[in-house]
Amino acid sequence: MRDRAGRTWLDSLPGLLADRLEQWQLDVDLAPGSLPWSGHGGIVVPVRREDGSPAALKIAFPQDEARVERHALALWGGHGAVALLASDAESCAMLLERLDAGRSLADVPLDDGAVVWGGLVRQLGLAPDHRPEWREFAHIAARAEQWSDELPADWDQLGRPFPRWLLEAALEVCQTRGTVGRRSAHDLLVHTDLHFLNVLARPGIPPAGAVPTAAGYAAIDPQPMIGEPEFAVAPLLWNRLADLPASQAGAALLRRCHDFSSAAGLDPDVARQWCIAREVENALGYAAQGRRGGLARSLWVSSTLAGKTLDGLPDPHALPEPGHDG
Secondary structure (H helix, E strand, O other): OOOHHHHHHHHHHHHHHHHHHHHOOOEEOOOOOOOOEEOOOEEEEEEEOOOOOEEEEEEEOOOHHHHHHHHHHHHHOOOOEOOEEEEEOOOOEEEEOOOEEEEEHHHOOHHHHHHHHHHHHHHHOOOOOOOHHHHHOOEHHHHHHHHHHHHHHHHHHOOOOOOHHHHHHHHHHHHHHHHHHHOOOOOEEEOOOOOHHHEEEOOOOOOOOOOOOHHHEEEOOOOOEEEOHHHHHHHHHOOOHHHOOOOOHHHHHHHHHHHHHHHOOOOHHHHHHHHHHHHHHHHHHHHHHOOHHHHHHHHHHHHHHOOOOOOOOOOHHHOOOOOOOO
16 A cells, blocks of 8 residues: 555545445444454454444455455355455445454364365355356466466566576466366366465354364455466465474475365366466565565475475575565
């Protein structure tokens, strides 16, 4: 929110919030001294509806990902994702089912997390049909074709910040998976940012001490696209690196890719390939921003998955989590 558009939106936010509270007959449900939940591009306020039931009011900065979120949530209908109760396209506002913001998949052991995550992905993987919402989503294969042109140019312009072989590994994925995905009969609606913190518990489910299941959780912030569902695995691999074992961390990363993919009925090798491409693209973005921690993390993950961890990188346990990489 550091540019003019972001500052203008922030200035308008109190008015947008007041308008939605009035139009949807909502009361703010914040404890005294508490602040709304906020992320990189939006704000979420706990509210009560006219009948007293809890909900969450989300107002997002009007960018492409935010504009299509309501369409994906409408298609999912609360199955695997947070339920959409109302939406307003002009203000990029949504009234959502209230989830337990204090309990996410980040707090669940990885073995149990794979079961939950896999179950959610199976629910989220809808096939395109006649409904008009499907026209709103970009295609993963088209994004891969775009990367085929952009990644080499960015790599060269940024002073070739990593070896060419890693760039070529990403380009091979873009050229093969992009072509296959473009004509695939198995393309689905994909939550492309399904990391651990974007899976929140439904209040009271499961009971304390019970084994977590997909029924007790829901996905948020989907950044939806259409394409191969294996594209969704990557954020699991660049998060929670500190949970990898002290020895043979690279092999454990590959096992994680296999375990979560298998739990969702996905192809682990296709998931591995997509993560290479996505992390190389991330690495170039971090290099352009001068974010050394993020760059090192993306290079460790992508090169490890490509079969040859780059020399000179920090131990994975010393790498920052996304959002804390400066």
